[in-house]
Amino acid sequence: MLSTRPRIRRAAAPILLGAVVVGCLAAAPAVALPVRTAIVDAPVEVAADGAALSLSPVGAYETGVFDESAAEIVASYDGRLYVVNARAGLVDVIDVTKPSKPKKVGEVASDGIANSVAIRADGLGVVAIEDGDDKTAAGRVVFFDATKKKPRVLGSVVVGSLPDMVALSADGARAVVANEGEPADDFSSDPEGSVAVIELPGTVSAATQADVRIADFHEFEAGGSRALPEEVRVFGPTPEADLPVSRNVEPEYVAIDGDTAYVALQEANAFAVVDLDGATVEAVVPFGFVDHSEAGHGIDPSDRDPRGAPTFDVRTFAGLKGMYLPDGLVAYRAAGETYLVSANEGDAREWGDYVENARVKDLGDDGLAPVCETSPAAALTGDADLGRLNVSTAMGLSEDGSCYEELYAFGSRSFSIWTTGGEQVFDSGEDFERITHEAAPAFFNSNHSESNLEGRSDDKGPEPESLAIGEVDGRTYAFIGFERVGGVIVYDITDPAASAFVTYLNNRDFSVSVEDDGVELLSAAGDLGPEGLSFIPAAMTPTGEPMLAVANEVSGTTTLYAISATS
Incomplete structure (x- = not known):
């Protein structure tokens, strides 16, 4: 049996960065929830001794679409969830004022394929859109007004190739876009990766093209002014053309701290440090390797x-x-220092x-x-x-x-906490495989599209995909989604070096294997393939308690979880 007693040491209250927000938690009695569509009867769960909080699924919106990325990234604003539906190429707008009965009330549509969405405190929404015909072509960022009953598109600007993720600075003054620049599937072309820095208007209105600056990686090429550390992975089928570094780094995910962005370069196993004032890449920092x-x-x-x-x-x-090859990357502050938290998926x-x-x-x-x-x-x-x-x-x-x-x-089958200089201060090690095994031993390392035993052991295990950070009762928690076996695991990261497991919950019925049993049982299977997570503070939920929204790309569901005190 895994020992899961938290090792928590009190520390100064941390400051959360970017879109991360603060909630307060009051003790609440357990409430028996009626059976609902896509909420399974008995979610898989394991918790540490003395766990301070628990998760419970309260409602789910279903697209009814299996394994076609119909629910990927989720953002919240004023009683609504905005969910990237890559299959439909748009953002679904879901009303959650009644958390147990989410319903679609609109959409934000634009030519192309939606990849990411973020919403400013005043309701200015931004969506990263890749070209629908040619992913190697320049993409766009579309602006919309989320204060309207039916969200209204305000305009757009052109950014780099394949804008994969957009994030907003804490003050709302900037949007930062990771332009992944993946090559064509047949490798007939390979665009540069870059980071777009967009100065945003002070009102709910669209930025102009003059507000867009592109941070590139040209200075890290041979003969450039900046050195590329040897551990940064630049390799593979590079074309005979120039700029092999710029074509290989492929920015994936953005974390912002003040006037600096930290951008995950997943396949390169590194992150870029971007000065937002100058829109320049100042450094590329390798994550290094775990010794198994x-x-x-x-x-x-x-x-x-x-x-x-x-x-x-x-x-x-x-x-x-x-x-490590992380996908999700988030920044937060503890005891006056900035740290990066990574979900080490692998790719x-x-x-x-x-x-x-x-x-x-x-x-x-x-x-x-x-x-x-x-x-x-x-x-x-x-x-x-x-x-x-x-x-x-x-x-x-x-x-x-x-x-x-x-x-x-x-991948490392773990999550890590790093200084902004790339020094690792915490890694969860083999916890994820041990905890998910304790929770569901008959489906250890299961795949998402079908229920099986060890379907992913020979690849990336549970596959930590993405994460969200939230503050609850003065303590900071990381919520990490497992793309394959499913579920959300929670760690107390208030003191980064002494981070500790709190709870794990998986809203999945493993007795239903959709790929084997048929998509007509999709609802009964629960949530499959968590892709994007969003922490919602108590002040912004109808229940007065913090919540977590999770978009699941394989089941096409978006599920709301209550975050409740256990004592």
């Missing part, structure tokens, strides 16, 4: 364990490292004929270099050990390229 040979950082890397069948088997492995590059990942047991075949005979991992290439695990073919090669001295897995 160290105690507390083990993983279960196989769906065919020592007994020849799927089973729970978290352990350490010599010669194996993990690349491989696969464009055109180039495929970065391969199973360990396939190294040495089909033109791939083998594992070096002198590597500690050389004796671990069988299915029961590391043989089934997907690793990078671009990392760990010997100097002459003849064999792999070390193996590098995608």
Whole structure:
């Protein structure tokens, strides 16, 4: 049994940054909720001894669309949720004034595909829109008025290629956009990644093109004025054209602290530091690697364990490292210092004929270099050990390229807290796999589209995708969603170095496997594939208690969770 007693040490109250907001929590008696569509009868749950808060699902809006990204990113404003529906290419507007009965009341539509949404305190909404015909073309940011009963589009500006995420500064003066710049699927073109800085008007109105500045990565190219650290991953099928760094960094997620933005460069395993006043990238900071040979950082890397069948088997492995490769990145302050919190999902590059990942047991075949005979991992290439695990073919090669001295897995199956200089002050290690196993041992490391045992052990495990941060009763909590097995895990991060597990809840019925049983049972399955999370403070909810909104891309559901005191 996992020991989950919180290790909490009192610290100065932290200051939350960007769109993170503060709620207050009053003790409330447990209330039996009636059975509702997409709310399962018995959510999977495990909590630490003495957990200060709990989650409970209270209502869900369903699109009825399975595994087509019909609910991705969610933002809240004035009793409504604004949910990115990538399948429909728009933002759904959902009324949640009655949390148990969410209903769609409108949409924000524009040409192209919506990827991200954020809303300022006065109701100015911003949506990141990629080109619907060619994702490598320049995208746009669309502005809308959320104060209206039917949200009204106000205008748009052009930004970079594939704007993937938009965030607002805490003072509402700027919108910052991560332009991912992914290559075409057949790698016929590969645009630059960049960061757009948009000066916003003081009223609920659209910015103009003159308000847009682009921060690029040109100074990190060969001969540029800024050095690129060796650990930053720039590799793969780069075209013969110029700017290989700019084409490879692919900005993914934005966290803002005052006049500085920290932008996750997921595939590069790094983050960019962007000066918003000058709209310049000042530094690229590598996240580094986790050593899976160290105690507390083990993983279960196989769906065919020592007994020849799927089973729970978290352990350490010599010669194996993990690349953090975070997707979600949020900034907050504690004791006067700024910290970054990352959800370490992991991601491989696969464009055109180039495929970065391969199973360990396939190294040495089909033109791939083998594992070096002198590597500690050389004796671990069988299915029961590391043989089934997907690793990078671009990392760990010997100097002459003849064999792999070390193996590098995608993601760390954890979340981390970092200083803004890239020093790690906390990592959850192997907690996620141990806690999700304790919660649902028969579906440990399940996939999202179907219920199974260890369907994801050989890849990225629970796959922490994204996160939100909120303050409750003077303490700060991180809410982290697991894209594959599902659910939300909560950690108290008030004192970053002493962060501790609080609770885990998964609104999922594993007895229903939609991919096997059919989409007509989608409602019964609950929430599948959490993608975006938004903390809603008590002052902005109809219940007077803080809530959490979660958009689930596989089940196409957006679910509201009550955050309640347990004592």
